[in-house]
Amino acid sequence: MTERPFHDRDGFIWFDGQLVPHRDANVHILTHALHYASSVFEGQRAYDGEIFKLDEHSQRLIESGRILGFEVPWTVEQINEACYQVLKANNLTSAYMRPVAWRGSEQMGVAAQKSKIHLAIAAWEWPSYFSPEAKLKGLRLCIARYRRPAPYTAPTKSKAAGLYMICTISKHEADAQGYNDALMFDWRGQVAEATGANIFFVKDGVIHTPTPDCFLDGITRRTVIGLAKQRGIEVIERPIWPEELEGFQQAFLTGTAAEVTPLSEIGPWNFEVGSLTQQIMKDYEDLVWRRG
Ligand SMILES: Cc1ncc(COP(=O)(O)O)c(C=O)c1O
Incomplete structure:
Protein backbone atom coordinates (compact mmCIF):
# COMPACT_ATOMS: atom_id res chain seq x y z
CA MET A 1 0.00 0.00 0.00
CA GLU A 125 4.06 9.80 13.04
CA TRP A 126 7.53 9.17 11.69
CA PRO A 127 9.33 6.53 13.74
CA SER A 128 12.60 6.35 11.82
CA TYR A 129 14.15 8.53 9.11
CA PHE A 130 16.32 5.63 7.91
CA SER A 131 15.06 2.04 7.72
CA PRO A 132 15.49 -0.02 10.92
CA GLU A 133 17.66 -2.46 8.95
CA ALA A 134 19.98 0.32 7.77
CA LYS A 135 20.14 1.64 11.33
CA LEU A 136 21.23 -1.77 12.58
CA LYS A 137 23.86 -2.50 9.94
CA GLY A 138 25.02 1.07 9.43
CA LEU A 139 24.23 3.40 6.55
CA ARG A 140 26.11 3.55 3.29
CA LEU A 141 27.01 7.08 2.16
CA CYS A 142 28.41 8.25 -1.13
CA ILE A 143 30.22 11.55 -1.60
CA ALA A 144 28.00 14.40 -2.75
CA ARG A 145 28.79 16.33 -5.91
CA TYR A 146 27.87 19.64 -4.30
CA ARG A 147 29.68 21.27 -1.43
CA ARG A 148 28.29 23.23 1.51
CA PRO A 149 28.64 26.93 0.77
CA ALA A 150 30.91 29.30 2.67
CA PRO A 151 29.33 31.57 5.31
CA TYR A 152 30.12 34.50 3.01
CA THR A 153 28.17 32.81 0.18
CA ALA A 154 24.94 31.86 1.95
CA PRO A 155 23.24 32.33 5.35
CA THR A 156 24.57 28.99 6.60
CA LYS A 157 23.44 29.45 10.22
CA SER A 158 19.79 29.61 9.20
CA LYS A 159 17.72 26.46 8.80
CA ALA A 160 16.51 27.96 5.55
CA ALA A 161 14.68 26.02 2.86
CA GLY A 162 16.95 27.42 0.14
CA LEU A 163 20.01 25.74 1.60
CA TYR A 164 18.37 22.33 1.06
CA MET A 165 18.36 22.56 -2.75
CA ILE A 166 21.81 20.94 -2.97
CA CYS A 167 20.84 18.46 -0.24
CA THR A 168 17.85 17.17 -2.20
CA ILE A 169 19.94 16.82 -5.37
CA SER A 170 22.64 14.99 -3.41
CA LYS A 171 20.16 12.71 -1.65
CA HIS A 172 18.51 11.81 -4.96
CA GLU A 173 21.87 11.01 -6.51
CA ALA A 174 22.73 8.85 -3.49
CA ASP A 175 19.41 6.98 -3.75
CA ALA A 176 19.89 6.43 -7.49
CA GLN A 177 23.28 4.82 -6.81
CA GLY A 178 21.90 2.57 -4.06
CA TYR A 179 23.28 4.55 -1.11
CA ASN A 180 21.31 5.70 1.95
CA ASP A 181 22.64 9.25 1.95
CA ALA A 182 25.54 11.45 0.87
CA LEU A 183 28.42 13.04 2.74
CA MET A 184 28.89 16.65 1.78
CA PHE A 185 32.25 18.39 1.88
CA ASP A 186 32.37 22.13 2.47
CA TRP A 187 33.66 24.81 0.11
CA ARG A 188 37.22 24.23 1.36
CA GLY A 189 36.99 20.49 0.73
CA GLN A 190 36.69 19.62 4.43
CA VAL A 191 34.16 17.09 5.71
CA ALA A 192 30.93 18.93 6.58
CA GLU A 193 27.79 16.84 7.15
CA ALA A 194 25.22 14.60 5.48
CA THR A 195 22.21 16.01 3.60
CA GLY A 196 20.10 16.33 6.75
CA ALA A 197 22.28 15.34 9.69
CA ASN A 198 25.62 16.08 11.35
CA ILE A 199 28.52 13.63 11.30
CA PHE A 200 30.82 12.16 13.95
CA PHE A 201 33.83 9.84 13.80
CA VAL A 202 35.51 7.60 16.37
CA LYS A 203 39.20 6.76 16.55
CA ASP A 204 40.80 4.88 19.46
CA GLY A 205 37.98 5.81 21.83
CA VAL A 206 38.01 9.53 20.96
CA ILE A 207 35.20 11.29 19.08
CA HIS A 208 36.03 13.70 16.27
CA THR A 209 33.47 15.95 14.59
CA PRO A 210 33.81 18.85 12.14
CA THR A 211 33.61 22.40 13.52
CA PRO A 212 30.17 23.72 12.50
CA ASP A 213 31.35 26.95 10.90
CA CYS A 214 29.37 26.65 7.65
CA PHE A 215 26.57 24.22 8.47
CA LEU A 216 23.98 23.70 11.18
CA ASP A 217 25.31 23.15 14.70
CA GLY A 218 22.51 20.63 15.27
CA ILE A 219 20.61 20.40 18.52
CA THR A 220 21.16 16.63 18.45
CA ARG A 221 24.84 17.22 17.74
CA ARG A 222 25.19 19.37 20.84
CA THR A 223 23.17 16.88 22.90
CA VAL A 224 25.39 13.98 21.79
CA ILE A 225 28.58 15.92 22.57
CA GLY A 226 27.18 16.48 26.07
CA LEU A 227 26.28 12.80 26.49
CA ALA A 228 29.74 11.67 25.37
CA LYS A 229 31.47 14.11 27.73
CA GLN A 230 29.28 12.88 30.59
CA ARG A 231 30.72 9.43 29.94
CA GLY A 232 34.23 10.85 30.04
CA ILE A 233 34.72 10.40 26.29
CA GLU A 234 36.92 13.04 24.72
CA VAL A 235 35.21 14.99 21.92
CA ILE A 236 37.34 17.01 19.52
CA GLU A 237 35.67 19.58 17.25
CA ARG A 238 38.05 20.43 14.46
CA PRO A 239 38.47 20.65 10.69
CA ILE A 240 38.44 17.13 9.23
CA TRP A 241 39.88 16.41 5.79
CA PRO A 242 38.68 13.50 3.60
CA GLU A 243 42.16 11.89 3.71
CA GLU A 244 41.59 11.24 7.41
CA LEU A 245 38.49 9.11 6.86
CA GLU A 246 40.60 6.04 6.31
CA GLY A 247 41.90 6.22 9.86
CA PHE A 248 38.53 6.37 11.65
CA GLN A 249 37.06 3.14 13.02
CA GLN A 250 33.45 4.21 13.58
CA ALA A 251 31.19 6.92 12.23
CA PHE A 252 27.64 8.05 12.92
CA LEU A 253 25.10 10.70 12.01
CA THR A 254 23.05 12.83 14.38
CA GLY A 255 19.87 14.80 13.77
CA THR A 256 16.34 15.17 15.03
CA ALA A 257 15.02 12.98 12.23
CA ALA A 258 18.02 10.61 12.04
CA GLU A 259 18.58 10.57 15.84
CA VAL A 260 21.88 8.68 16.22
CA THR A 261 22.49 6.44 13.21
CA PRO A 262 25.70 4.46 12.61
CA LEU A 263 27.54 4.41 9.29
CA SER A 264 29.16 1.37 7.69
CA GLU A 265 30.52 2.99 4.55
CA ILE A 266 31.42 6.39 3.12
CA GLY A 267 32.56 6.09 -0.48
CA PRO A 268 35.65 3.84 -0.41
CA TRP A 269 35.98 3.88 3.40
CA ASN A 270 34.46 1.28 5.76
CA PHE A 271 33.45 1.56 9.41
CA GLU A 272 32.29 -0.86 12.08
CA VAL A 273 29.14 -0.34 14.13
CA GLY A 274 31.20 -0.32 17.30
CA SER A 275 30.44 -0.29 20.99
CA LEU A 276 31.07 3.44 21.47
CA THR A 277 28.54 4.29 18.74
CA GLN A 278 26.05 1.82 20.22
CA GLN A 279 26.53 3.36 23.65
CA ILE A 280 25.83 6.86 22.31
CA MET A 281 22.75 5.57 20.46
CA LYS A 282 21.45 4.06 23.69
CA ASP A 283 22.28 7.12 25.77
CA TYR A 284 20.43 9.32 23.31
CA GLU A 285 17.39 7.02 23.31
CA ASP A 286 17.37 6.87 27.10
CA LEU A 287 17.52 10.66 27.26
CA VAL A 288 14.76 11.44 24.77
CA TRP A 289 12.44 8.74 26.14
CA ARG A 290 13.35 9.78 29.71
CA ARG A 291 14.40 6.26 30.74
CA GLY A 292 16.65 5.33 33.60
C1 LIG B 1 21.39 19.89 7.04
C2 LIG B 1 21.16 19.48 8.44
N1 LIG B 1 22.23 19.37 9.28
C3 LIG B 1 22.08 18.99 10.56
C4 LIG B 1 20.83 18.69 11.07
C5 LIG B 1 20.70 18.27 12.51
O1 LIG B 1 20.10 19.27 13.25
P1 LIG B 1 19.25 18.94 14.57
O2 LIG B 1 20.06 17.98 15.36
O3 LIG B 1 19.08 20.24 15.22
O4 LIG B 1 17.98 18.31 14.10
C6 LIG B 1 19.72 18.79 10.26
C7 LIG B 1 18.37 18.49 10.78
O5 LIG B 1 17.66 19.35 11.12
C8 LIG B 1 19.87 19.20 8.92
O6 LIG B 1 18.82 19.31 8.10
Missing part, protein backbone atom coordinates in the same frame (compact mmCIF):
# COMPACT_ATOMS: atom_id res chain seq x y z
CA THR A 2 1.40 3.42 -0.87
CA GLU A 3 1.54 6.09 1.81
CA ARG A 4 -1.00 8.87 1.56
CA PRO A 5 0.55 12.09 0.20
CA PHE A 6 1.25 14.71 2.81
CA HIS A 7 -1.52 17.07 1.65
CA ASP A 8 -4.18 14.38 1.85
CA ARG A 9 -4.33 13.37 5.48
CA ASP A 10 -6.67 13.67 8.40
CA GLY A 11 -6.07 15.81 11.47
CA PHE A 12 -5.17 19.45 12.03
CA ILE A 13 -2.40 21.88 11.24
CA TRP A 14 -1.77 25.04 13.26
CA PHE A 15 -1.82 27.88 10.71
CA ASP A 16 -1.27 31.52 11.71
CA GLY A 17 -2.83 31.08 15.11
CA GLN A 18 -5.61 28.61 14.37
CA LEU A 19 -5.98 24.89 14.07
CA VAL A 20 -7.28 24.20 10.57
CA PRO A 21 -8.25 20.86 9.00
CA HIS A 22 -5.11 19.27 7.54
CA ARG A 23 -6.33 19.44 3.92
CA ASP A 24 -7.16 23.18 4.22
CA ALA A 25 -3.68 24.31 5.26
CA ASN A 26 -2.78 25.75 1.85
CA VAL A 27 -0.91 28.76 0.42
CA HIS A 28 -1.36 30.78 -2.77
CA ILE A 29 0.72 29.95 -5.83
CA LEU A 30 2.29 33.46 -5.77
CA THR A 31 3.73 32.95 -2.30
CA HIS A 32 7.17 34.55 -2.16
CA ALA A 33 8.62 31.53 -0.41
CA LEU A 34 7.72 29.28 -3.31
CA HIS A 35 9.54 31.45 -5.84
CA TYR A 36 12.47 32.83 -3.85
CA ALA A 37 12.94 30.31 -1.01
CA SER A 38 12.08 32.83 1.73
CA SER A 39 11.17 30.09 4.15
CA VAL A 40 12.70 28.65 7.32
CA PHE A 41 11.69 25.56 9.21
CA GLU A 42 12.28 23.28 12.15
CA GLY A 43 12.21 19.54 12.62
CA GLN A 44 11.54 18.36 16.14
CA ARG A 45 10.29 15.22 17.82
CA ALA A 46 7.85 14.52 20.60
CA TYR A 47 8.62 11.46 22.70
CA ASP A 48 5.80 10.18 24.84
CA GLY A 49 4.10 13.56 25.10
CA GLU A 50 7.17 15.76 25.53
CA ILE A 51 8.79 17.70 22.69
CA PHE A 52 12.54 17.27 23.00
CA LYS A 53 14.49 20.56 23.35
CA LEU A 54 11.44 22.55 22.23
CA ASP A 55 12.77 25.91 23.46
CA GLU A 56 15.91 25.49 21.38
CA HIS A 57 13.91 24.58 18.27
CA SER A 58 11.52 27.52 18.62
CA GLN A 59 14.42 29.90 19.27
CA ARG A 60 16.28 28.58 16.23
CA LEU A 61 13.19 29.05 14.07
CA ILE A 62 12.92 32.71 15.07
CA GLU A 63 16.67 33.22 14.60
CA SER A 64 16.57 31.52 11.17
CA GLY A 65 13.90 34.02 10.10
CA ARG A 66 15.94 36.95 11.43
CA ILE A 67 18.96 35.81 9.44
CA LEU A 68 16.77 35.90 6.32
CA GLY A 69 15.60 39.39 7.32
CA PHE A 70 12.16 38.67 8.72
CA GLU A 71 10.55 38.56 12.13
CA VAL A 72 8.38 35.55 12.96
CA PRO A 73 5.35 37.24 14.55
CA TRP A 74 5.16 34.82 17.48
CA THR A 75 7.24 34.43 20.61
CA VAL A 76 9.07 31.27 21.69
CA GLU A 77 6.37 30.70 24.33
CA GLN A 78 3.57 31.10 21.80
CA ILE A 79 5.26 28.75 19.34
CA ASN A 80 5.84 26.19 22.09
CA GLU A 81 2.21 26.35 23.12
CA ALA A 82 1.07 25.99 19.52
CA CYS A 83 3.27 22.89 19.13
CA TYR A 84 1.57 21.21 22.05
CA GLN A 85 -1.85 22.21 20.66
CA VAL A 86 -0.94 20.41 17.43
CA LEU A 87 0.02 17.24 19.27
CA LYS A 88 -3.21 17.30 21.24
CA ALA A 89 -5.45 18.07 18.27
CA ASN A 90 -3.96 15.14 16.37
CA ASN A 91 -3.99 12.73 19.31
CA LEU A 92 -0.25 12.26 19.01
CA THR A 93 2.19 11.64 21.82
CA SER A 94 5.23 10.53 19.81
CA ALA A 95 5.64 12.35 16.54
CA TYR A 96 7.83 14.29 14.18
CA MET A 97 6.88 17.96 14.02
CA ARG A 98 7.46 20.54 11.33
CA PRO A 99 7.09 24.25 12.15
CA VAL A 100 7.61 26.40 9.04
CA ALA A 101 7.68 30.19 8.64
CA TRP A 102 7.60 31.95 5.28
CA ARG A 103 6.99 35.15 3.36
CA GLY A 104 3.51 35.35 1.84
CA SER A 105 2.17 36.78 -1.42
CA GLU A 106 1.78 40.53 -0.75
CA GLN A 107 4.74 41.40 -2.95
CA MET A 108 6.19 39.71 -6.01
CA GLY A 109 9.80 40.05 -7.10
CA VAL A 110 13.06 39.56 -5.26
CA ALA A 111 12.27 42.30 -2.72
CA ALA A 112 9.59 41.33 -0.24
CA GLN A 113 9.75 43.74 2.67
CA LYS A 114 5.95 44.14 2.71
CA SER A 115 5.19 40.42 2.69
CA LYS A 116 3.30 39.00 5.60
CA ILE A 117 5.15 36.39 7.61
CA HIS A 118 3.23 33.17 8.15
CA LEU A 119 3.78 30.31 10.54
CA ALA A 120 2.38 26.80 10.37
CA ILE A 121 3.03 23.70 12.46
CA ALA A 122 2.28 20.15 11.33
CA ALA A 123 2.91 16.81 13.04
CA TRP A 124 2.86 13.20 11.95
Whole structure:
Protein backbone atom coordinates (compact mmCIF):
# COMPACT_ATOMS: atom_id res chain seq x y z
CA MET A 1 0.00 0.00 0.00
CA THR A 2 1.40 3.42 -0.87
CA GLU A 3 1.54 6.09 1.81
CA ARG A 4 -1.00 8.87 1.56
CA PRO A 5 0.55 12.09 0.20
CA PHE A 6 1.25 14.71 2.81
CA HIS A 7 -1.52 17.07 1.65
CA ASP A 8 -4.18 14.38 1.85
CA ARG A 9 -4.33 13.37 5.48
CA ASP A 10 -6.67 13.67 8.40
CA GLY A 11 -6.07 15.81 11.47
CA PHE A 12 -5.17 19.45 12.03
CA ILE A 13 -2.40 21.88 11.24
CA TRP A 14 -1.77 25.04 13.26
CA PHE A 15 -1.82 27.88 10.71
CA ASP A 16 -1.27 31.52 11.71
CA GLY A 17 -2.83 31.08 15.11
CA GLN A 18 -5.61 28.61 14.37
CA LEU A 19 -5.98 24.89 14.07
CA VAL A 20 -7.28 24.20 10.57
CA PRO A 21 -8.25 20.86 9.00
CA HIS A 22 -5.11 19.27 7.54
CA ARG A 23 -6.33 19.44 3.92
CA ASP A 24 -7.16 23.18 4.22
CA ALA A 25 -3.68 24.31 5.26
CA ASN A 26 -2.78 25.75 1.85
CA VAL A 27 -0.91 28.76 0.42
CA HIS A 28 -1.36 30.78 -2.77
CA ILE A 29 0.72 29.95 -5.83
CA LEU A 30 2.29 33.46 -5.77
CA THR A 31 3.73 32.95 -2.30
CA HIS A 32 7.17 34.55 -2.16
CA ALA A 33 8.62 31.53 -0.41
CA LEU A 34 7.72 29.28 -3.31
CA HIS A 35 9.54 31.45 -5.84
CA TYR A 36 12.47 32.83 -3.85
CA ALA A 37 12.94 30.31 -1.01
CA SER A 38 12.08 32.83 1.73
CA SER A 39 11.17 30.09 4.15
CA VAL A 40 12.70 28.65 7.32
CA PHE A 41 11.69 25.56 9.21
CA GLU A 42 12.28 23.28 12.15
CA GLY A 43 12.21 19.54 12.62
CA GLN A 44 11.54 18.36 16.14
CA ARG A 45 10.29 15.22 17.82
CA ALA A 46 7.85 14.52 20.60
CA TYR A 47 8.62 11.46 22.70
CA ASP A 48 5.80 10.18 24.84
CA GLY A 49 4.10 13.56 25.10
CA GLU A 50 7.17 15.76 25.53
CA ILE A 51 8.79 17.70 22.69
CA PHE A 52 12.54 17.27 23.00
CA LYS A 53 14.49 20.56 23.35
CA LEU A 54 11.44 22.55 22.23
CA ASP A 55 12.77 25.91 23.46
CA GLU A 56 15.91 25.49 21.38
CA HIS A 57 13.91 24.58 18.27
CA SER A 58 11.52 27.52 18.62
CA GLN A 59 14.42 29.90 19.27
CA ARG A 60 16.28 28.58 16.23
CA LEU A 61 13.19 29.05 14.07
CA ILE A 62 12.92 32.71 15.07
CA GLU A 63 16.67 33.22 14.60
CA SER A 64 16.57 31.52 11.17
CA GLY A 65 13.90 34.02 10.10
CA ARG A 66 15.94 36.95 11.43
CA ILE A 67 18.96 35.81 9.44
CA LEU A 68 16.77 35.90 6.32
CA GLY A 69 15.60 39.39 7.32
CA PHE A 70 12.16 38.67 8.72
CA GLU A 71 10.55 38.56 12.13
CA VAL A 72 8.38 35.55 12.96
CA PRO A 73 5.35 37.24 14.55
CA TRP A 74 5.16 34.82 17.48
CA THR A 75 7.24 34.43 20.61
CA VAL A 76 9.07 31.27 21.69
CA GLU A 77 6.37 30.70 24.33
CA GLN A 78 3.57 31.10 21.80
CA ILE A 79 5.26 28.75 19.34
CA ASN A 80 5.84 26.19 22.09
CA GLU A 81 2.21 26.35 23.12
CA ALA A 82 1.07 25.99 19.52
CA CYS A 83 3.27 22.89 19.13
CA TYR A 84 1.57 21.21 22.05
CA GLN A 85 -1.85 22.21 20.66
CA VAL A 86 -0.94 20.41 17.43
CA LEU A 87 0.02 17.24 19.27
CA LYS A 88 -3.21 17.30 21.24
CA ALA A 89 -5.45 18.07 18.27
CA ASN A 90 -3.96 15.14 16.37
CA ASN A 91 -3.99 12.73 19.31
CA LEU A 92 -0.25 12.26 19.01
CA THR A 93 2.19 11.64 21.82
CA SER A 94 5.23 10.53 19.81
CA ALA A 95 5.64 12.35 16.54
CA TYR A 96 7.83 14.29 14.18
CA MET A 97 6.88 17.96 14.02
CA ARG A 98 7.46 20.54 11.33
CA PRO A 99 7.09 24.25 12.15
CA VAL A 100 7.61 26.40 9.04
CA ALA A 101 7.68 30.19 8.64
CA TRP A 102 7.60 31.95 5.28
CA ARG A 103 6.99 35.15 3.36
CA GLY A 104 3.51 35.35 1.84
CA SER A 105 2.17 36.78 -1.42
CA GLU A 106 1.78 40.53 -0.75
CA GLN A 107 4.74 41.40 -2.95
CA MET A 108 6.19 39.71 -6.01
CA GLY A 109 9.80 40.05 -7.10
CA VAL A 110 13.06 39.56 -5.26
CA ALA A 111 12.27 42.30 -2.72
CA ALA A 112 9.59 41.33 -0.24
CA GLN A 113 9.75 43.74 2.67
CA LYS A 114 5.95 44.14 2.71
CA SER A 115 5.19 40.42 2.69
CA LYS A 116 3.30 39.00 5.60
CA ILE A 117 5.15 36.39 7.61
CA HIS A 118 3.23 33.17 8.15
CA LEU A 119 3.78 30.31 10.54
CA ALA A 120 2.38 26.80 10.37
CA ILE A 121 3.03 23.70 12.46
CA ALA A 122 2.28 20.15 11.33
CA ALA A 123 2.91 16.81 13.04
CA TRP A 124 2.86 13.20 11.95
CA GLU A 125 4.06 9.80 13.04
CA TRP A 126 7.53 9.17 11.69
CA PRO A 127 9.33 6.53 13.74
CA SER A 128 12.60 6.35 11.82
CA TYR A 129 14.15 8.53 9.11
CA PHE A 130 16.32 5.63 7.91
CA SER A 131 15.06 2.04 7.72
CA PRO A 132 15.49 -0.02 10.92
CA GLU A 133 17.66 -2.46 8.95
CA ALA A 134 19.98 0.32 7.77
CA LYS A 135 20.14 1.64 11.33
CA LEU A 136 21.23 -1.77 12.58
CA LYS A 137 23.86 -2.50 9.94
CA GLY A 138 25.02 1.07 9.43
CA LEU A 139 24.23 3.40 6.55
CA ARG A 140 26.11 3.55 3.29
CA LEU A 141 27.01 7.08 2.16
CA CYS A 142 28.41 8.25 -1.13
CA ILE A 143 30.22 11.55 -1.60
CA ALA A 144 28.00 14.40 -2.75
CA ARG A 145 28.79 16.33 -5.91
CA TYR A 146 27.87 19.64 -4.30
CA ARG A 147 29.68 21.27 -1.43
CA ARG A 148 28.29 23.23 1.51
CA PRO A 149 28.64 26.93 0.77
CA ALA A 150 30.91 29.30 2.67
CA PRO A 151 29.33 31.57 5.31
CA TYR A 152 30.12 34.50 3.01
CA THR A 153 28.17 32.81 0.18
CA ALA A 154 24.94 31.86 1.95
CA PRO A 155 23.24 32.33 5.35
CA THR A 156 24.57 28.99 6.60
CA LYS A 157 23.44 29.45 10.22
CA SER A 158 19.79 29.61 9.20
CA LYS A 159 17.72 26.46 8.80
CA ALA A 160 16.51 27.96 5.55
CA ALA A 161 14.68 26.02 2.86
CA GLY A 162 16.95 27.42 0.14
CA LEU A 163 20.01 25.74 1.60
CA TYR A 164 18.37 22.33 1.06
CA MET A 165 18.36 22.56 -2.75
CA ILE A 166 21.81 20.94 -2.97
CA CYS A 167 20.84 18.46 -0.24
CA THR A 168 17.85 17.17 -2.20
CA ILE A 169 19.94 16.82 -5.37
CA SER A 170 22.64 14.99 -3.41
CA LYS A 171 20.16 12.71 -1.65
CA HIS A 172 18.51 11.81 -4.96
CA GLU A 173 21.87 11.01 -6.51
CA ALA A 174 22.73 8.85 -3.49
CA ASP A 175 19.41 6.98 -3.75
CA ALA A 176 19.89 6.43 -7.49
CA GLN A 177 23.28 4.82 -6.81
CA GLY A 178 21.90 2.57 -4.06
CA TYR A 179 23.28 4.55 -1.11
CA ASN A 180 21.31 5.70 1.95
CA ASP A 181 22.64 9.25 1.95
CA ALA A 182 25.54 11.45 0.87
CA LEU A 183 28.42 13.04 2.74
CA MET A 184 28.89 16.65 1.78
CA PHE A 185 32.25 18.39 1.88
CA ASP A 186 32.37 22.13 2.47
CA TRP A 187 33.66 24.81 0.11
CA ARG A 188 37.22 24.23 1.36
CA GLY A 189 36.99 20.49 0.73
CA GLN A 190 36.69 19.62 4.43
CA VAL A 191 34.16 17.09 5.71
CA ALA A 192 30.93 18.93 6.58
CA GLU A 193 27.79 16.84 7.15
CA ALA A 194 25.22 14.60 5.48
CA THR A 195 22.21 16.01 3.60
CA GLY A 196 20.10 16.33 6.75
CA ALA A 197 22.28 15.34 9.69
CA ASN A 198 25.62 16.08 11.35
CA ILE A 199 28.52 13.63 11.30
CA PHE A 200 30.82 12.16 13.95
CA PHE A 201 33.83 9.84 13.80
CA VAL A 202 35.51 7.60 16.37
CA LYS A 203 39.20 6.76 16.55
CA ASP A 204 40.80 4.88 19.46
CA GLY A 205 37.98 5.81 21.83
CA VAL A 206 38.01 9.53 20.96
CA ILE A 207 35.20 11.29 19.08
CA HIS A 208 36.03 13.70 16.27
CA THR A 209 33.47 15.95 14.59
CA PRO A 210 33.81 18.85 12.14
CA THR A 211 33.61 22.40 13.52
CA PRO A 212 30.17 23.72 12.50
CA ASP A 213 31.35 26.95 10.90
CA CYS A 214 29.37 26.65 7.65
CA PHE A 215 26.57 24.22 8.47
CA LEU A 216 23.98 23.70 11.18
CA ASP A 217 25.31 23.15 14.70
CA GLY A 218 22.51 20.63 15.27
CA ILE A 219 20.61 20.40 18.52
CA THR A 220 21.16 16.63 18.45
CA ARG A 221 24.84 17.22 17.74
CA ARG A 222 25.19 19.37 20.84
CA THR A 223 23.17 16.88 22.90
CA VAL A 224 25.39 13.98 21.79
CA ILE A 225 28.58 15.92 22.57
CA GLY A 226 27.18 16.48 26.07
CA LEU A 227 26.28 12.80 26.49
CA ALA A 228 29.74 11.67 25.37
CA LYS A 229 31.47 14.11 27.73
CA GLN A 230 29.28 12.88 30.59
CA ARG A 231 30.72 9.43 29.94
CA GLY A 232 34.23 10.85 30.04
CA ILE A 233 34.72 10.40 26.29
CA GLU A 234 36.92 13.04 24.72
CA VAL A 235 35.21 14.99 21.92
CA ILE A 236 37.34 17.01 19.52
CA GLU A 237 35.67 19.58 17.25
CA ARG A 238 38.05 20.43 14.46
CA PRO A 239 38.47 20.65 10.69
CA ILE A 240 38.44 17.13 9.23
CA TRP A 241 39.88 16.41 5.79
CA PRO A 242 38.68 13.50 3.60
CA GLU A 243 42.16 11.89 3.71
CA GLU A 244 41.59 11.24 7.41
CA LEU A 245 38.49 9.11 6.86
CA GLU A 246 40.60 6.04 6.31
CA GLY A 247 41.90 6.22 9.86
CA PHE A 248 38.53 6.37 11.65
CA GLN A 249 37.06 3.14 13.02
CA GLN A 250 33.45 4.21 13.58
CA ALA A 251 31.19 6.92 12.23
CA PHE A 252 27.64 8.05 12.92
CA LEU A 253 25.10 10.70 12.01
CA THR A 254 23.05 12.83 14.38
CA GLY A 255 19.87 14.80 13.77
CA THR A 256 16.34 15.17 15.03
CA ALA A 257 15.02 12.98 12.23
CA ALA A 258 18.02 10.61 12.04
CA GLU A 259 18.58 10.57 15.84
CA VAL A 260 21.88 8.68 16.22
CA THR A 261 22.49 6.44 13.21
CA PRO A 262 25.70 4.46 12.61
CA LEU A 263 27.54 4.41 9.29
CA SER A 264 29.16 1.37 7.69
CA GLU A 265 30.52 2.99 4.55
CA ILE A 266 31.42 6.39 3.12
CA GLY A 267 32.56 6.09 -0.48
CA PRO A 268 35.65 3.84 -0.41
CA TRP A 269 35.98 3.88 3.40
CA ASN A 270 34.46 1.28 5.76
CA PHE A 271 33.45 1.56 9.41
CA GLU A 272 32.29 -0.86 12.08
CA VAL A 273 29.14 -0.34 14.13
CA GLY A 274 31.20 -0.32 17.30
CA SER A 275 30.44 -0.29 20.99
CA LEU A 276 31.07 3.44 21.47
CA THR A 277 28.54 4.29 18.74
CA GLN A 278 26.05 1.82 20.22
CA GLN A 279 26.53 3.36 23.65
CA ILE A 280 25.83 6.86 22.31
CA MET A 281 22.75 5.57 20.46
CA LYS A 282 21.45 4.06 23.69
CA ASP A 283 22.28 7.12 25.77
CA TYR A 284 20.43 9.32 23.31
CA GLU A 285 17.39 7.02 23.31
CA ASP A 286 17.37 6.87 27.10
CA LEU A 287 17.52 10.66 27.26
CA VAL A 288 14.76 11.44 24.77
CA TRP A 289 12.44 8.74 26.14
CA ARG A 290 13.35 9.78 29.71
CA ARG A 291 14.40 6.26 30.74
CA GLY A 292 16.65 5.33 33.60
C1 LIG B 1 21.39 19.89 7.04
C2 LIG B 1 21.16 19.48 8.44
N1 LIG B 1 22.23 19.37 9.28
C3 LIG B 1 22.08 18.99 10.56
C4 LIG B 1 20.83 18.69 11.07
C5 LIG B 1 20.70 18.27 12.51
O1 LIG B 1 20.10 19.27 13.25
P1 LIG B 1 19.25 18.94 14.57
O2 LIG B 1 20.06 17.98 15.36
O3 LIG B 1 19.08 20.24 15.22
O4 LIG B 1 17.98 18.31 14.10
C6 LIG B 1 19.72 18.79 10.26
C7 LIG B 1 18.37 18.49 10.78
O5 LIG B 1 17.66 19.35 11.12
C8 LIG B 1 19.87 19.20 8.92
O6 LIG B 1 18.82 19.31 8.10
